[in-house]
Amino acid sequence: MKSLISLLGVMTVLGALAGCQNLGVQPWERDLLAKPVMTPGAADGLDDALDDHIYFSKEASSGGRGFGGGGCGCN
Amino acid sequence: MKQGRDEMYKALTLEQDGPLWRGRFVAMASPCECLVRGVDESLAREVAESVAAEAWRIEHKYSRYRDDNLVAAINAGDQQWVTLDEETVRLLDFADQCWRLSDGAFDITSGVLRRAWRFDGSDQVPQPEQVHALLPLVGWDKVEREAGCIRLQKGMELDLGGIGKEYAVDSAFQQAGKLTDADLLVNFGGDLVARAATSPWQVGMEGTARPMAGQLQFTTGALATSGDSRRYLLRNGIRYSHVLDPRSGWPVADAPRAVTVFGQQCTQAGLLSTLALLQGRDAETMLGDAGVQYWIQWGDDAAVTG
Amino acid sequence: MKKMLDGKKIGAGLAAATCSLLGQPAMAQDSTDAWQFDSAVLYYSEQDRVTAVEPVVRAKKQFQDESELEMKLTLDTLTGASHNGAITSDKPQTFTSPSGNSSYQVTNEVPLDDAFKDTRVAANMQYTRPFTRNLRWTGGLNFSNEYDFTSLGLNAGLLWDLNNKNTTLTFGVAHEADTIDPVGGSPVGLTFQSDEDKTDGSEDKSINDFLIGMTQVINRRWIMQLNYNLSVSDGYHTDPYKIVTVVDANGDPLEAESFGANDIGAGDAQVFELRPDSRTKNALYWENRYHFNRDVLAVGYRFMSDDWGITSHTLDVKYRFQFDNGWYLQPHVRWYDQSEADFYKESITASELTSLQNSQGEVSADYRLGNLTDTTYGFKVGKEWANNQQLSLRVESFTQSGDSDASELDALITQVGYTFYW
Numbered sequence: 075m076k077s078l079i080s081l082l083g084v085m086t087v088l089g090a091l092a093g094c095q096n097l098g099v100q101p102w103e104r105d106l107l108a109k110p111v112m113t114p115g116a117a118d119g120l121d122d123a124l125d126d127h128i129y130f131s132k133e134a135s136s137g138g139r140g141f142g143g144g145g146c147g148c149n
Numbered sequence: 150m151k152q153g154r155d156e157m158y159k160a161l162t163l164e165q166d167g168p169l170w171r172g173r174f175v176a177m178a179s180p181c182e183c184l185v186r187g188v189d190e191s192l193a194r195e196v197a198e199s200v201a202a203e204a205w206r207i208e209h210k211y212s213r214y215r216d217d218n219l220v221a222a223i224n225a226g227d228q229q230w231v232t233l234d235e236e237t238v239r240l241l242d243f244a245d246q247c248w249r250l251s252d253g254a255f256d257i258t259s260g261v262l263r264r265a266w267r268f269d270g271s272d273q274v275p276q277p278e279q280v281h282a283l284l285p286l287v288g289w290d291k292v293e294r295e296a297g298c299i300r301l302q303k304g305m306e307l308d309l310g311g312i313g314k315e316y317a318v319d320s321a322f323q324q325a326g327k328l329t330d331a332d333l334l335v336n337f338g339g340d341l342v343a344r345a346a347t348s349p350w351q352v353g354m355e356g357t358a359r360p361m362a363g364q365l366q367f368t369t370g371a372l373a374t375s376g377d378s379r380r381y382l383l384r385n386g387i388r389y390s391h392v393l394d395p396r397s398g399w400p401v402a403d404a405p406r407a408v409t410v411f412g413q414q415c416t417q418a419g420l421l422s423t424l425a426l427l428q429g430r431d432a433e434t435m436l437g438d439a440g441v442q443y444w445i446q447w448g449d450d451a452a453v454t455g
Numbered sequence: 456m457k458k459m460l461d462g463k464k465i466g467a468g469l470a471a472a473t474c475s476l477l478g479q480p481a482m483a484q485d486s487t488d489a490w491q492f493d494s495a496v497l498y499y500s501e502q503d504r505v506t507a508v509e510p511v512v513r514a515k516k517q518f519q520d521e522s523e524l525e526m527k528l529t530l531d532t533l534t535g536a537s538h539n540g541a542i543t544s545d546k547p548q549t550f551t552s553p554s555g556n557s558s559y560q561v562t563n564e565v566p567l568d569d570a571f572k573d574t575r576v577a578a579n580m581q582y583t584r585p586f587t588r589n590l591r592w593t594g595g596l597n598f599s600n601e602y603d604f605t606s607l608g609l610n611a612g613l614l615w616d617l618n619n620k621n622t623t624l625t626f627g628v629a630h631e632a633d634t635i636d637p638v639g640g641s642p643v644g645l646t647f648q649s650d651e652d653k654t655d656g657s658e659d660k661s662i663n664d665f666l667i668g669m670t671q672v673i674n675r676r677w678i679m680q681l682n683y684n685l686s687v688s689d690g691y692h693t694d695p696y697k698i699v700t701v702v703d704a705n706g707d708p709l710e711a712e713s714f715g716a717n718d719i720g721a722g723d724a725q726v727f728e729l730r731p732d733s734r735t736k737n738a739l740y741w742e743n744r745y746h747f748n749r750d751v752l753a754v755g756y757r758f759m760s761d762d763w764g765i766t767s768h769t770l771d772v773k774y775r776f777q778f779d780n781g782w783y784l785q786p787h788v789r790w791y792d793q794s795e796a797d798f799y800k801e802s803i804t805a806s807e808l809t810s811l812q813n814s815q816g817e818v819s820a821d822y823r824l825g826n827l828t829d830t831t832y833g834f835k836v837g838k839e840w841a842n843n844q845q846l847s848l849r850v851e852s853f854t855q856s857g858d859s860d861a862s863e864l865d866a867l868i869t870q871v872g873y874t875f876y877w
Binding site: 097098099104106107109111112113114117118119120121123124125127128129132133134135136137138139140141142146 | 499629684765773853
């Protein structure tokens, strides 16, 4: 039940942010955003995945950036 | 006399504004400019000269107001086969593509309709019979083409005015772009294409009826506008737009006053805006589906953007 | 007479016609034809403990229909020793190896299980495809296998572009089925290691993940991502190789024989740990990327809490100094802090053991479930060429620190990466 409540909380936050129509840029202003370094998850190639694996096996937390499953017997 | 006019045309001025060089000249009855950023004067001049030379070359080759060029030969009305160079073949192939994509709404043979329609702001709407009599002379499908050659039926005319300026912008931009890696903008009477490495170009948008939404910022892309609110006929309270449907010979119903499209190349943006005009009230739907950024001027209202 | 034209067809047709008019290859061509290969070798080395070498290769391709295929292969070779869960004591302690075939004694040091050696192979595949202008679906498969562990996973998701693609909403679900087949069998929790009370056969765990996310362009320089991830797992969560030391009032290890268990040496009162058979994790992740004139700042923050009582905060900051000719230098700092699980105990007393055994309560002395603060700092240096080839080197230092001696750990992370198109 606790998780359901936080889920609803996040949905509300997302909804509120999605309502901000004046945020954002026009297509021709995407010169900087189009670079890989400005793409969450793709900016540093394989670093994120390797980091997630290291810290999954050394800490009690996982997920957030993507799914939390580790596919690894290390924890 | 003609010689004198050519001389006057071929005036190119170059001025400096901080790191920006601006070359100005007149071509295709429009003020033209070439902006180049962060180069020395001699390179700026070389770039501007190459842009002007390309504009003048294309104007000379495809203007229908001359009697000494290829278009004049094609339109001579003697039903002779005319041999085409490779560039003209590409332009006609492009016109053919536009004709197909628009189901015949875009037609480079539609210029003869101007014999009946004069959009001078008056109430001189032609008689239906006048228009009807011209329809046999309109139709790209009536033009005969073979490898590298073309033949028009008697009385028909080709007019590349609907493509020429946008093509000239792209072509001049390509040529000048080979001379330098610097930021570059080529603008022929509001149809423009630009590139920049980092700091974007600021382009002021000018409305046809009233100012459109302010300034655009972009690094790479092209902007083209079709439509002209000054060209219309008004009779019995009905406004006849200058956008003619070549299939009926009559103005397109509910055509927007002007359509501006942002695209990758000027030719692409220009033809999208032209085809949108020809769609009348469906212009906006078409541009939305085409997935481009656009501004539509309906009547005297503010521009609709999407 | 006049029918509605297909704007999508016109847009694409004109773009192609313009390209052939201007004698250019159609725009998308060069990027669609090539596969992008990202490759990297990670060398991870802990002082006195584990060393891992992990080569990865990923191939990515975008097709004409804007769909995208991604395949990744990872090899992970581990050697060295890891903490077995027991306390560090100045009295001798005796342990058995996981297979039960041998025993070893440790005094004055963090007790490590030496027989740690494994090779993991993992393969991932992900396919994403647009089905309307603003919607894309994605589906993926994951497979991973090591000596005592097999994992099979699949995921599906929906990506929804809004506001001129300035907002992208992500909805994803994933299922993972794990099979654990411990060396020497699965120990019975809370029994003495010296008794070797183990059951044959494998144990299972299944994980269901839900993710909702939003990526929002704030302005030309700033993009933000917010994710919420719910992860529910059921089944075998116990680490079959971890034990808990039973201590006396002075904190010294007791003897197994005093509990009626087998005597294999001094300080052998070590019981197998036992964890709950389910876990629900909630994670909130917030990432910001800001592009200065040339440099880029990336700040990520994650909050996680689970029903084991663990709460954690992670802060990750990268700053890319962009230089001429495609060179860049990117310092990286990561800070992590977690609170202990409800059932974490560095060691237990005889009476605590009795009450745990009576209630089948859970206990683990795995330092990774205790209070923990980690810091990572280092840098990456790279060069990008005009043809999008990229070479990079990453060197980072990773330090863990917590309540027990076992949690004090230093490691070096070194990684070489190479990206090319083919």
